[in-house]
Amino acid sequence: MHDHAPVPGGIRGAGNRRLLAISLGITVTIMVVQVVGAILSGSLALLADAAHMFTDSSALVIALIASAVAARPADDRRTFGYQRAEVFGALINAIILIVLMAVVAVQGVQRLIEPGEVEVAGPLMLVVAVIGMLANAISMWLLSAAQKTSINVRGAYLEVMGDLIGSAMVIIAAVVIVTTGWMPADAIASLLIAVMILPRALSLLREVFSVLSESAPKGMAVSEIRTHLKMYDGVVDVHDVHIWQLTRGAPVFTAHVRVDPQLLVDGRTADLLQDLQGCLADHFDVDHSTFQLEPAGHEECEARHS
Known part of the structure; x- marks a missing residue:
């Protein structure tokens, strides 16, 4: 029997999509400012941060498309709906981050090996970087709540956070150039931005693969759930337990329950099912659960799964 309560919607809500759209507008605007500033100042770090902004813009577009797809209702063919679209969008985001890391790293090394006669306009670089940092802080604030329940919004949130840190690095490099005239600070900041991208990309990839491999959600122990369910009167054993998630914040649970x-x-099965589903919802935040009740001594199902 199923509990048909709606599953928390990640970025399915219109409110979250609106936040993504606002963040996209801010990101694109600052990206253009950074590109112009990089061209006028000759700063590679500023250009790298603008490239990161471009990647974030693409990621936010992907997130918006995925959110629109995920909001489509379930049908007879896709009985769980389209929430997995969020996961695939996050996978694309992670791949984009890794490609960006490689491009920025190559450019930074080339600038250090062959510095040439490039002169970076430190004051202009500093002004543009400060503007970018303020804009990223606003975007992070807008996405901070939604990213806790959506893997795709979290991907966008992590990228904006990376931009915030990248802008801080550019500011430091600009201050060094303005105060000392040491131009390699610009290339070093570019390399630091590239190094910063890798852990975020790997973290997002791990979460995506965890969902796609149908692993139990992080922090959810099957043994603990089984112990809770066995505490109810009439429950003899709980076996064939499976728990996975469609996307962040949407766990699904199935189990066979051997009863007295x-x-x-x-005729107390309805009450027991209500208790078991309430246990999952109240203690483990699992709103979609399926139980198969079996009389104790019924070994046929167990033999099929041994």
């Missing part, structure tokens, strides 16, 4: 035959005779 007298419970079936007394």
Whole structure:
């Protein structure tokens, strides 16, 4: 029997999509400012941060498309709906981050090996970087709540956070150039931005693969759930337990429950199912659960799974 309560929607809500759209507008605007500033100042670090902004813009577009797809209702063919679109969008985001890391790293090394006669306009670089940092802080604030329940919004949030840190690095490099005239600070900041990208990309990839491999959600122990369910009167054993998630914040649970035959005779199965589903919802935040009740001594199902 299923609990048909709606599953928390990640970025399915219009409010979250609106936040993504606002963040996209801010990101694109600052990206253009950074590109112009990089061209006028000759700063590679500023250009790298603008490239990161471009990647974030693409990621936010992907997130918006995925959110629109994920909001489509379930049908007879896709009975869980389209929430996995969020996961695939996050996978694309992670790949984009890794490609960006490689491009920025190559450019930074080339600038250090062959510095040439490039003169970086430190003051202009500093002004543009400060503007970028303020804009990123606003975007992070807008996405901070939604990223806790959506893997795709979290991907966008992590990228904006990376931009914020990248802008801080550019500011430091600009201050060094303005105060000392040491131009390699610009290339070093570019390399630091590239190094910063890798852990975020790997973290997002790990979460995506965890969902796609149908692993149990982080922090959710099957043994603990089984112990809770066995505490209810009439429950003899709980086996064939499976728990996975469609996307962040949307866990699904199935289990076979062996019960005292007298419970079936007394017609108390509906009450037991309600208790078991309430246990999952209240203690483990699992709103979609499926239970198969079996009388104790019924070994046929167990033999098929041994």
